[in-house]
Amino acid sequence: MIPILDSKRQYATIGNDIEKAVCEVLRSGSYILGPNVKALETELAEYIGIEHAVSLNSGTDALHIALRALDIGPGDEVITTAFTFVATAEAIGIVGAKPVFVDIDEKTFNIDPKKIEAAITPKTKAIIPVHLYGQPCDMDAIMDIARRYELLVIEDCCQAIGATYKGKMVGTFGEFGCFSFYPTKNLGGMGDGGLLVTKSENLKNRAIAIRNHGGAIRYHHDEIGVNSRLDEIQAAILRVKLPYINEWNKKRRENAYYYNGLFAKCPDIITPAELNDTYSVYHQYTVKIPNRDEIHKMLQESGIGAMLYYPIPLHLQKVHNYLGYQKGSLPITEHNTEVVISLPMFPELTREEQQTVANTLIECVEKSKTIA
């Protein structure tokens, strides 16, 4: 059995330090907005190379608080991708704005900047590019459109902490960068967690107020807020893990290139492409294959933990029926949902396991051809 992700292997290497850090919090009596949260925010801002970081309850909250802080709401349209986790579009719905889905680039799985302009209307306020699977979007092209049409940019970096585009970290291009510390993410906590980063002092203050019931000063409430604080225990855990993130991302990349080599002899398996001058952090290693659903079943039966991210595009989800999208409206997105499969990917994955994954997948692809 080779799992898609094995968090226990990581824990085996740093568990002692995590247990020590958690016990210190338990003994300290300070559980909310204490010293670990403050220190983590400083350390993450420094790591990402940006002025301000505000920690939150989840990546979903980061996205919707970013929209709120930018005064985006009913009557506004926000352009994004339909090939992502539902939270990206859900955040737009939470603030009462309308998601407008643009098709993706076939190679990178990310929003296709060439298709953004056609989706802009007088109601468009913002673009949310998603750095899917850890692969940076084409940020020059997206920022150029944003400047020309005076649109705000919120980057969904939930799968991409540490990824860079032309030497700059994702999350530092737009008004806000949104991150998630969900346990399976490249920097994962042991529960929920999220982060907003911004260059703007005003936007930082607005986000700080919204996360804590709409007021920066206790018992003074200026607007409707939420309760979305990262707790001290999670912050303490993330502070133990943060120093390892570059090493872990590097190992993911090495694993990805090793897979690429193993699949080179099998032209039916299309391996992930990277844009020039980007550093992808391979949150997922996702290939395109023929007869995907059949092969997915065969892999499961062989004990290979392969997953489908994502089997239904967001524009065709029931929750978005009201938007009126039809099948066929985003052809590349729809095609991708039928052919992608994500393979085991984590820093501690061994070469032997990768060989087993690759040999099994190649066998399954061959077998599926004889059946088909």
Ligand SMILES: *Cc1c(COP(=O)(O)O)cnc(C)c1O
């Ligand atoms: C995980 C994820 C989110 C949501 O993060 P949570 O912390 O689970 O709320 C949003 N967008 C993308 C692309 C994600 O992968």
